[in-house]
Amino acid sequence: MKIRIPWLGVITTLVCLMVISPFLVIVPVSFTSARYLSFPPQGFSLQWYQKILDRPEFTDAFLFSLQLAAVTAVVATLIGTLAALAIHKYNVPGKGFVTTLLMSPLTVPSIIIGIAALLFFTRIGLGGSFAGLLLAHILIAVPYVVRLTLTGLSSFDYTLERAAYIMGAKPFNVFWDITLPLLRPAILSGLIFSFLTSFDNVTVSLFLVAPDTTTLPLAIFSYMQETLDPLVASISSVVILLSLVFIFLLERVYGLDRLFGTNTQSH
Amino acid sequence: MKALDVELIHIQKKFGNNIVVDDFNLQVEQGECISFLGPSGCGKTTTLNMIAGFLEPDGGELKIKGKLMNNVPSNKRELGMVFQTYSLFPHMTVAENVAYGLKLRKVPKAEIKQRVAKVLETVRLPQVADRYPKQLSGGQRQRIAIARALVTEPSLLLLDEPLSNLDAKLREELRDELKRLHKEIGVTTIFVTHDQEEALYLSDRIVVLSHGKIEQIGTPWEIYNEPATEFVHTFIGKSNKLTGEVLRAEGDRLLVQLDSGSTIEAPLRGKSFSGGEAVSVYIRPEHLSVSEGAAAAAGGSQLTGKVHLSSFLGSFTEFEVATGQETMTVRLPAMDRLRGLESGETVTVSWNPEHAFVFPRKEG
Amino acid sequence: MSAPATRAKRAAYQAALLLLVPAFIILLGVFVIPMLYIFLMSFQDAKEQFTFDNYILFVKDPYYIGILWRTVKVSLLTVLCCLLLGYPVALFLSKASGKMRGFVTFLIISPHLISVVIRNFGWVVILGDKGWINTILMNLGLIEKPLRLLYNELGVVIGLTDAFIVYMVLSISTSLYAVDSSLFKAAGILGASKWTMFRTITLPLSLPGILAGTTLVFSLSMSAFVTPALMGGTSVKVLPVITYEKIMATLNWPLGAALAFLLLASTVVLVTVFSKLVETKRYKEVFAS
Numbered sequence: 001m002k003i004r005i006p007w008l009g010v011i012t013t014l015v016c017l018m019v020i021s022p023f024l025v026i027v028p029v030s031f032t033s034a035r036y037l038s039f040p041p042q043g044f045s046l047q048w049y050q051k052i053l054d055r056p057e058f059t060d061a062f063l064f065s066l067q068l069a070a071v072t073a074v075v076a077t078l079i080g081t082l083a084a085l086a087i088h089k090y091n092v093p094g095k096g097f098v099t100t101l102l103m104s105p106l107t108v109p110s111i112i113i114g115i116a117a118l119l120f121f122t123r124i125g126l127g128g129s130f131a132g133l134l135l136a137h138i139l140i141a142v143p144y145v146v147r148l149t150l151t152g153l154s155s156f157d158y159t160l161e162r163a164a165y166i167m168g169a170k171p172f173n174v175f176w177d178i179t180l181p182l183l184r185p186a187i188l189s190g191l192i193f194s195f196l197t198s199f200d201n202v203t204v205s206l207f208l209v210a211p212d213t214t215t216l217p218l219a220i221f222s223y224m225q226e227t228l229d230p231l232v233a234s235i236s237s238v239v240i241l242l243s244l245v246f247i248f249l250l251e252r253v254y255g256l257d258r259l260f261g262t263n264t265q266s267h
Numbered sequence: 268m269k270a271l272d273v274e275l276i277h278i279q280k281k282f283g284n285n286i287v288v289d290d291f292n293l294q295v296e297q298g299e300c301i302s303f304l305g306p307s308g309c310g311k312t313t314t315l316n317m318i319a320g321f322l323e324p325d326g327g328e329l330k331i332k333g334k335l336m337n338n339v340p341s342n343k344r345e346l347g348m349v350f351q352t353y354s355l356f357p358h359m360t361v362a363e364n365v366a367y368g369l370k371l372r373k374v375p376k377a378e379i380k381q382r383v384a385k386v387l388e389t390v391r392l393p394q395v396a397d398r399y400p401k402q403l404s405g406g407q408r409q410r411i412a413i414a415r416a417l418v419t420e421p422s423l424l425l426l427d428e429p430l431s432n433l434d435a436k437l438r439e440e441l442r443d444e445l446k447r448l449h450k451e452i453g454v455t456t457i458f459v460t461h462d463q464e465e466a467l468y469l470s471d472r473i474v475v476l477s478h479g480k481i482e483q484i485g486t487p488w489e490i491y492n493e494p495a496t497e498f499v500h501t502f503i504g505k506s507n508k509l510t511g512e513v514l515r516a517e518g519d520r521l522l523v524q525l526d527s528g529s530t531i532e533a534p535l536r537g538k539s540f541s542g543g544e545a546v547s548v549y550i551r552p553e554h555l556s557v558s559e560g561a562a563a564a565a566g567g568s569q570l571t572g573k574v575h576l577s578s579f580l581g582s583f584t585e586f587e588v589a590t591g592q593e594t595m596t597v598r599l600p601a602m603d604r605l606r607g608l609e610s611g612e613t614v615t616v617s618w619n620p621e622h623a624f625v626f627p628r629k630e631g
Numbered sequence: 632m633s634a635p636a637t638r639a640k641r642a643a644y645q646a647a648l649l650l651l652v653p654a655f656i657i658l659l660g661v662f663v664i665p666m667l668y669i670f671l672m673s674f675q676d677a678k679e680q681f682t683f684d685n686y687i688l689f690v691k692d693p694y695y696i697g698i699l700w701r702t703v704k705v706s707l708l709t710v711l712c713c714l715l716l717g718y719p720v721a722l723f724l725s726k727a728s729g730k731m732r733g734f735v736t737f738l739i740i741s742p743h744l745i746s747v748v749i750r751n752f753g754w755v756v757i758l759g760d761k762g763w764i765n766t767i768l769m770n771l772g773l774i775e776k777p778l779r780l781l782y783n784e785l786g787v788v789i790g791l792t793d794a795f796i797v798y799m800v801l802s803i804s805t806s807l808y809a810v811d812s813s814l815f816k817a818a819g820i821l822g823a824s825k826w827t828m829f830r831t832i833t834l835p836l837s838l839p840g841i842l843a844g845t846t847l848v849f850s851l852s853m854s855a856f857v858t859p860a861l862m863g864g865t866s867v868k869v870l871p872v873i874t875y876e877k878i879m880a881t882l883n884w885p886l887g888a889a890l891a892f893l894l895l896a897s898t899v900v901l902v903t904v905f906s907k908l909v910e911t912k913r914y915k916e917v918f919a920s
Contacts, residue, residue, distance in 0.1 A: 022753020083654035090647030109854030120665035167368035
């Protein structure tokens with residue numbers, strides 16, 4: 001009897017393994033009791049987690065990244081949601097063009113966005129400032145929020161607003177009681193996604209951080225170019241854990257498959 | 268005379284250069300149930316949306332309870348409306364949905380509770396108060412939508428194709444329900460439909476629309492039996508069309524020579540025709556009767572032909588009879604002894620001349 | 632049209648414009664104007680005089696041409712890997728049940744939401760000279776000295792494939808979901824074998840997905856910076872890495888700006904040429920939107 005190999009299943013399993021393998025090795029490595037990266041990881045210890053606390057450059061960077069991502073998320077979600085509402089609800093003339101314009105930062109490599117921001121901000125005196133970094137992060141997060149909200153709005157039933165309106169609701173009531181609650185999943189995922197976008201960003205931050213304040217991914221990036229030791233693994237594990245929480249949250253409120261169009265940013 | 272609840276006076280609406288509602292005049296009495304009937308694109312929904320305040324007329328006056336409503340926003344018109352897609356708020360429970368309009372009116376909580384319970388009782392769904400719309404069936408959602416529209420005791424209830432999203436059996440059930448509710452509550456109602464049966468069944472008066480113009484306003488009986496225009500006659504019910512030319516008028520009768528050569532007569536109904544004018548004569552299938560064998564003399568109000576198809580449709584049987592150039596459909600009660608007519612048999616089709624309708628035929 | 636209707640429309644229009652203002656301020660101030668600014672700067676010399684030197688240098692100097700070629704080569708290899716590995720996954724997804732589809736999609740997308748720096752670190756641990764693969768192979772006695780899997784073009788391609796395969800999979804699977812499954816029944820009744828069905832139905836109808844995925848992965852690979860920097864080391868310098876060095880290390884901003892636009896231009900040109908090759912007349916007729 002001929003044995004049929006389910007090739008598609010085999011390759012799919014391999015690809016899934018490939019994309020999660022970095023995380024599958026990082027976590028065990030972070031618990032090693034050795035003083036260097038080794039295979040197989042030796043013993044079990046939390047020493048590399050303890051060592052994080054001795055390194056203020058990482059703990060500071062972590063807190064800084066959290067703050068930056070939080071502010072970015074709030075501002076970008078506000079700006080992006082308003083823009084999407086304007087496009088979809090009020091039927092602005094040339095809305096195709098406006099949408100393309102708002103999405104355009106996604107079509108330019110982020111390294112070029114970083115360079116342009118650095119050179120221009122330096123010229124106008126914003127070089128190395130928190131404001132400059134924040135503005136650039138907002139710029140790259142807004143398109144995602146716009147897209148998420150537009151997707152949310154595409155299935156929005158405007159007769160619900162009419163129904164409220166004819167029942168006697170004022171425009172503010174309609175927005176607050178009907179529109180906003182129904183857009184909540186889209187807005188929430190806009191918040192989470194822009195948080196992650198900012199928190200993970202390296203390429204734009206690279207050009208815009210001040211020498212004394214750096215983001216966590218950038219701190220890891222710089223450290224990795226000098227040294228490779230299990231400290232990176234323990235810090236990474238913390239970030240992975242944090243990201244997983246957000247990813248599951250995102251999957252619950254929105255669904256990851258809906259999240260990805262076919263047009264996204266490079267690293 | 269009863270008070271006028273709604274008046275539409277020379278209402279006009281354009282989308283760009285396209286006139287979608289033209290010179291619409293209608294007076295609705297208190298407690299009446301009026302339907303706007305017509306094919307899609309006839310302007311019925313546009314007119315309803317103007318009454319609701321979602322669209323502003325480009326000309327004419329709209330009055331509700333005697334007050335001019337042009338440019339009054341819909342949230343100040345005190346209307347109730349049921350939408351085609353139900354449009355229940357998915358994030359609110361049934362009770363919250365129904366209570367929403369009362370909350371906006373700052374009705375005390377205890378009273379809201381009591382009124383919501385009462386209206387849910389009226390639509391016979393008190394048990395679903397705490398469910399979300401998603402957990403309801405299509406028919407239940409429709410009833411809740413009606414309850415939500417009624418709870419504020421609106422001066423006018425608007426229904427936009429209220430039954431079109433339901434399957435056939437449920438549609439009949441809800442149709443009965445709507446009729447019962449209208450009788451019970453007596454709220455002035457305007458509804459839009461493309462379903463003639465629904466309109467005939469529910470309305471006190473029907474407004475038949477075509478291409479933005481009113482074709483006829485009348486009771487269901489008038490619309491069916493005294494159609495004012497060819498459109499009304501053909502849109503409502505099935506009918507046989509015979510084409511020919513006017514020979515002459517004889518008293519209140521018109522003699523028409525059919526394309527097949529036979530001459531038939533039809534009542535003039537106050538209209539006037541000129542000799543040689545191209546006309547269509549319509550007779551409904553259920554107004555025809557059939558007898559075996561050829562007629563002694565063709566013409567007048569009978570034609571001879573051959574049966575070429577018979578279809579049994581439960582409560583009645585339909586025969587197609589070829590009479591010269593025309594094919595006439597005859598509808599007989601299924602119990603009629605002639606149900607066994609064979610294909611190819613020669614028969615005589617006859618009718619009461621009062622049931623024939625003549626309309627001038629448009630060229631082209 | 633009467634005045635009130637126009638007034639209401641104008642008010643709504645103004646409200647919409649107001650809502651767009653913040654987004655456009657960001658777009659202009661952080662994107663459009665800076666881009667124009669560095670475009671102008673790329674035509675300046677050290678004394679801020681107009682010059683084409685920065686671009687001429689690139690064309691004349693074989694060093695830069697070599698770097699561009701390496702960048703294109705690495706990107707093409709990445710596209711190829713993503714296509715070969717991603718197509719079967721997309722096919723699997725299109726045939727899988729809803730639950731399985733959701734699970735696999737989740738597995739493939741979620742790593743993408745974790746920083747690429749961390750993923751690259753994982754790959755360094757796996758692929759390094761003393762990494763997991765080399766240690767296992769040496770312990771098994773299959774090799775004597777470590778395989779060079781990192782700090783060369785292979786390493787970069789592995790890293791980029793891991794990072795971008797998600798786009799290939801999603802692009803292709805989207806186009807496969809749109810294929811009417813009754814087509815296969817029809818082809819089956821006509822007697823088509825599985826391979827014939829794939830060749831004559833699945834593959835042609837997924838062309839738009841392949842095109843979209845290929846262009847996307849290619850553009851992303853051309854401009855990738857972190858992965859080449861971490862997994863290519865000093866030996867695989869691609870255009871984005873060189874550009875970074877010109878800006879941050881040698882502080883030659885006009886040249887860096889020129890390199891940035893050359894990167895953008897070469898990507899756009901190659902993508903356009905490729906699309907034109909695929910979008911034949913027949914393709915356009917079939918997939919006309």
